[in-house]
Amino acid sequence: MRDSILVTGGAGFLGSHLCERLLRDGHDVMCVDNYFSSSRSNIYHLLDNPHFEMVRHDLTVPFYAEVQAIYNLACPASPIHYQHDPVRTIKTNVQGAINMLGLAKRMKAKIFQASTSEVYGDPQIHPQHESYWGNVNPIGIRSCYDEGKRCAETLFFDYKRQYNIDIRVARIFNTYGPRMHKHDGRVVSNFILQALNNESITIYGDGQQTRSFCYVDDMVEAFVRFMNIKEDISGPINLGNPTEFTISELADKVVAMTGSRSKVIYKELPSDDPKQRQPDITQAKKSLDWKPTIELDEGLQKTITYFDQLLSNEMNSN
Ligand code: NAD
Ligand code: UDP
Numbered sequence: 001m002r003d004s005i006l007v008t009g010g011a012g013f014l015g016s017h018l019c020e021r022l023l024r025d026g027h028d029v030m031c032v033d034n035y036f037s038s039s040r041s042n043i044y045h046l047l048d049n050p051h052f053e054m055v056r057h058d059l060t061v062p063f064y065a066e067v068q069a070i071y072n073l074a075c076p077a078s079p080i081h082y083q084h085d086p087v088r089t090i091k092t093n094v095q096g097a098i099n100m101l102g103l104a105k106r107m108k109a110k111i112f113q114a115s116t117s118e119v120y121g122d123p124q125i126h127p128q129h130e131s132y133w134g135n136v137n138p139i140g141i142r143s144c145y146d147e148g149k150r151c152a153e154t155l156f157f158d159y160k161r162q163y164n165i166d167i168r169v170a171r172i173f174n175t176y177g178p179r180m181h182k183h184d185g186r187v188v189s190n191f192i193l194q195a196l197n198n199e200s201i202t203i204y205g206d207g208q209q210t211r212s213f214c215y216v217d218d219m220v221e222a223f224v225r226f227m228n229i230k231e232d233i234s235g236p237i238n239l240g241n242p243t244e245f246t247i248s249e250l251a252d253k254v255v256a257m258t259g260s261r262s263k264v265i266y267k268e269l270p271s272d273d274p275k276q277r278q279p280d281i282t283q284a285k286k287s288l289d290w291k292p293t294i295e296l297d298e299g300l301q302k303t304i305t306y307f308d309q310l311l312s313n314e315m316n317s318n
Pocket of ligand 1: 001008010011013014015033035036037038039050057058059060072073074075077078081087092096114115116117148171172173174175176181189
C-alpha cells in the first residue's frame with residue numbers, strides 16, 4: 001500500500017538516499033529541510049517525481065502534515081556544521097523532536113529517530129552495546145550534538161511511555177558515501193577530496209583513533225527494515241559496520257585507491273574526539289535480520305568515483 005511518509009532532513013546526505021529508496025518502494029514522500037547543511041542539488045533529480053514533495057521549513061517551528069510515518073533525520077551531522085551554531089543544533093535536536101513527536105501523536109504515525117553513536121561519547125566500553133549509557137562531556141564543544149541527541153532519545157521514550165507512540169530509535173555509527181557535503185569536514189569526504197586534489201591529508205592527533213565506517217546503502221536498508229518490522233521494537237538499536245579501522249589506515253587506503261601524490265600531515269586533535277568507536281550490532285542482526293554487505297574498499301571506490309565526477313563537473317563549469 002502507498003504510504004505518505006515524511007522525511008525530515010530529506011535533502012541531506014542520508015535523507016536524500018532514504019527519499020530515493022522510499023519512492024522506489026512505492027510511497028509518497030514529503031521531504032522537509034531548511035538546507036542548513038545540504039543543498040538542493042541532492043534532490044534535484046527527485047523534483048519531477050509526482051510522488052515527491054519538497055517543503056523548505058525549519059523544524060524548530062511546528063509543522064503539520066497528513067502522514068502515516070515520519071523519519072526524523074533533520075540535524076547537521078558533521079562536527080564543523082553542528083559546531084557552527086551550537087544553540088541552533090540543540091534547538092533542532094530537542095524542539096525539532098518535540099515538534100515531530102507531536103505530529104506523530106496527532107497522526108498516530110510511526111516515527112523513526114536518527115540518533116547516533118555520539119550518545120556513547122568517548123566510550124569506555126568497547127565495542128559499544130545498546131545497554132551502555134555512555135561517557136559524554138555535557139559542557140564540551142561536541143555536547144550540543146551529543147546531549148541534544150541524548151535528550152531527543154529521552155523525549156522519544158517519554159512520548160512512547162506517556163502517549164503510546166510507535167517509536168524506532170536507531171543509533172547510527174559513521175556512515176559515508178556519495179552526496180556527503182563537500183565541505184562538511186568529515187573524515188571520509190575530507191581524505192578523498194584531499195587525495196583527489198593531491199593536497200596534504202590532514203590526520204588529527206596521531207591517527208590511532210578508530211572508527212567503523214558503514215556505506216550509505218547498507219544504512220538505508222537498515223532504516224527501512226527497522227521502520228517496517230511488525231514487532232513492537234523501539235530500540236535503541238545500533239546501526240553501523242562493525243569493521244574497525246584506525247584513521248591512519250583509512251588515510252593509507254584512500255591514498256592508495258586514488259593513486260594520489262598526497263602526503264599525510266598531522267594536526268591537533270579536536271577536544272572530546274572519541275578514541276575508539278565500534279558498534280555491537282548483535283541486536284540489529286537479531287531483530288532486523290540485517291548486517292552490512294558493502295566492505296570499506298567497495299564503498300570507498302563508489303565514493304571516490306562520486307567526488308571525482310563532482311570535481312570534474314565543477315572544473316568544466318568554470
Ligand atoms: P546532513 O547534514 O547531510 O543532513 C541533515 C539534514 O538536516 C540537512 O539536509 C540539513 O539541512 C537538515 N537540517 C538541519 N537542521 C534543520 C532544521 N532545523 N530544520 C530542517 N532541516 C534541518 O547529515 P546526515 O549525515 O545526512 O545525517 C542525517 C541524520 O543522521 C542526522 O540526524 C544525524 O545526526 C544522523 N547521523 C548521521 C551519521 C552519519 O555518519 N552520517 C551518524 C550518526 C547520526
Ligand atoms: N579526522 C581527521 N582528519 C580530518 C577529519 C577528521 O583525522 O580531516 C578524524 C577526527 O578527528 C575523528 C575521525 O577522523 O577522530 C572521524 O571524524 P568525523 O568528523 O568524520 O566523525 P566523528 O568524529 O563524528 O566520528
